Amino acid sequence: MPLFRTSVPPQPKPESPVLLFRDLKRDPSVKFLWGHQEKTLDSYFANYLQARDVAIELPTGTGKTLVGLLIAEYRCRALDERVAFLCSTRQLCAQVVRLAKKYGIPTSLLVGRQAEYDPASFAKYQQGNAIAVTTYSGIFNSHPKINDPHVLVCDDAHSADSFVSSMWTLRISRYEHEAAFMAVVNFLEAVLPENLTHRIQNFDGNALSRSSLDLISTLRFMMNSRLCATLYRAWSKTPNSSIRGELFRHTSNPAPFTARPTVWRCARSFLPRLVTNPLRTHGSISTCQPR
Numbered sequence: 001m002p003l004f005r006t007s008v009p010p011q012p013k014p015e016s017p018v019l020l021f022r023d024l025k026r027d028p029s030v031k032f033l034w035g036h037q038e039k040t041l042d043s044y045f046a047n048y049l050q051a052r053d054v055a056i057e058l059p060t061g062t063g064k065t066l067v068g069l070l071i072a073e074y075r076c077r078a079l080d081e082r083v084a085f086l087c088s089t090r091q092l093c094a095q096v097v098r099l100a101k102k103y104g105i106p107t108s109l110l111v112g113r114q115a116e117y118d119p120a121s122f123a124k125y126q127q128g129n130a131i132a133v134t135t136y137s138g139i140f141n142s143h144p145k146i147n148d149p150h151v152l153v154c155d156d157a158h159s160a161d162s163f164v165s166s167m168w169t170l171r172i173s174r175y176e177h178e179a180a181f182m183a184v185v186n187f188l189e190a191v192l193p194e195n196l197t198h199r200i201q202n203f204d205g206n207a208l209s210r211s212s213l214d215l216i217s218t219l220r221f222m223m224n225s226r227l228c229a230t231l232y233r234a235w236s237k238t239p240n241s242s243i244r245g246e247l248f249r250h251t252s253n254p255a256p257f258t259a260r261p262t263v264w265r266c267a268r269s270f271l272p273r274l275v276t277n278p279l280r281t282h283g284s285i286s287t288c289q290p291r
Contacts, residue, residue: 017044017045017074020073021033021103024104026102027101029102040067041071069096069153073131080128083149083152084133085132085155086154087134087135088160092155093134096155106124108124108125108130110133
């Protein structure tokens with residue numbers, strides 16, 4: 001028995017994602033990369049390693065997960081980066097972790113309540129010794145615990161839209177905040193179609209009134225810069241700090257905000273939503289280089 005505890009020697013840095021695959025301690029059932037996987041990885045390594053945002057499109061069932069995991073593990077080992085692998089559901093996260101185990105790629109499953117993340121698993125992610133596998137909602141929330149990744153790998157990236165946009169979307173319901181709802185109606189009455197204004201003012205809860213939906217002209221909305229001040233007064237206690245921070249940052253000069261939103265409305269609620277989400281300034285995203 002040694003008298004002193006010795007540190008584990010660092011792993012050699014892989015030369016490329018494809019060569020990394022050959023060195024992994026894989027399950028015997030995982031024998032080789034398919035041709036299109038190898039070509040995709042070689043193209044990424046040769047042309048897009050330093051790119052900020054990269055999208056890889058492959059048909060269903062052709063091994064996208066392995067491609068994403070190899071890119072993530074390569075960046076962990078070769079570039080000493082912290083990587084988070086995002087999925088839309090917990091079930092998909094668990095599936096990715098099972099596949100990663102077969103591939104010989106270390107991962108940390110971080111799903112559920114953030115306060116209940118396994119400390120050892122979270123530490124492995126922070127030290128860059130494992131890829132964090134979590135849901136989109138685990139990153140796109142007002143106070144994410146995984147708040148400093150260098151790289152995000154987004155599985156089925158199209159499914160992230162609702163998670164991302166919800167952070168910068170307000171719903172002003174006439175049932176919950178009738179005074180605020182009617183204040184916005186009165187403010188925008190000049191730009192609302194007459195038939196929709198009539199349905200709002202004479203709303204009786206019937207199916208026709210509930211189903212009416214329309215998009216307020218973004219150009220007309222941009223001309224009403226005072227709307228931000230109205231929303232500020234009406235929504236100063238919104239629980240979503242991401243919305244509050246982005247919306248109210250411009251209350252002294254609201255014009256910059258009004259240049260970006262789109263507003264959906266129906267007889268029951270208004271839905272102001274940013275056209276371009278300010279992800280570049282969001283804590284978990286601002287630290288990322290590639291995605």
